Amino acid sequence: MRKSLILLLGAVLLASMPVLARTPAPQNAQVYFIWPSEGMVVGQAFWLRMGLRNMGVAPKGTDIANTGHHHVLIDVDLPANMNEPVANDRQHLHFGAGETEARIELPPGRHTLQLLLADKDHIPHDPPIYSKKITVTVK
Structure with a gap:
């Protein structure tokens, strides 16, 4: 009985949490590095x-269609969950x-860099707009 009550409460809490819809992006949108480029030192x-x-x-918080702001991912892969805000840390x-x-x-050392565009709430667009991952060597 207690376990089913806990499961029911968890389901109610999940159902009551707001879900942020991903912001649509044009299919032909592209984000890219101007500088540096692949393989640079x-x-x-x-x-x-x-x-x-x-x-x-x-800027973040700006609610205008077909806009977003940049995030640079350093030595990590794209987020597994594109429905959540991009992490905010050193990477x-x-x-x-x-x-x-x-x-x-x-x-x-060697580092990978990748761009990911996100909306006013730091959530990647739908479809996500991201660059090719590049590798640079820092001397």
């Missing part, structure tokens, strides 16, 4: 330049002010 601090086609860049850099370039610092 860069210094520990370097300028990262991000490009976007067939959509616009807008998931947020550019919520609408930046299209930034100076970032990485330790020496």
Whole structure:
């Protein structure tokens, strides 16, 4: 009896939680690195330049169709769940002010970089707009 009551309460709580719908994106939208490019050797601090086609860049919280803001994923794969906000940590850099370039610092070694566009709530669009993963070597 107690176990079924706990399961029922859990189901009620899940049903009452708001679900954020993913923001639609045009099928032809593309996000890409302007600089650096695949295989480049860069210094520990370097300028990262991000490009976007067939959509616009807008700061977080801006609710305008066909816009979003950049996130850079460092040495990680794309999120397994595209229905949740992009993590905010050292491996998931947020550019919520609408930046299209930034100076970032990485330790020496090989690193992978990938761009992921997200909406006003940091949730990837539907379909998700992400770049090819590139590898850079930091000296």
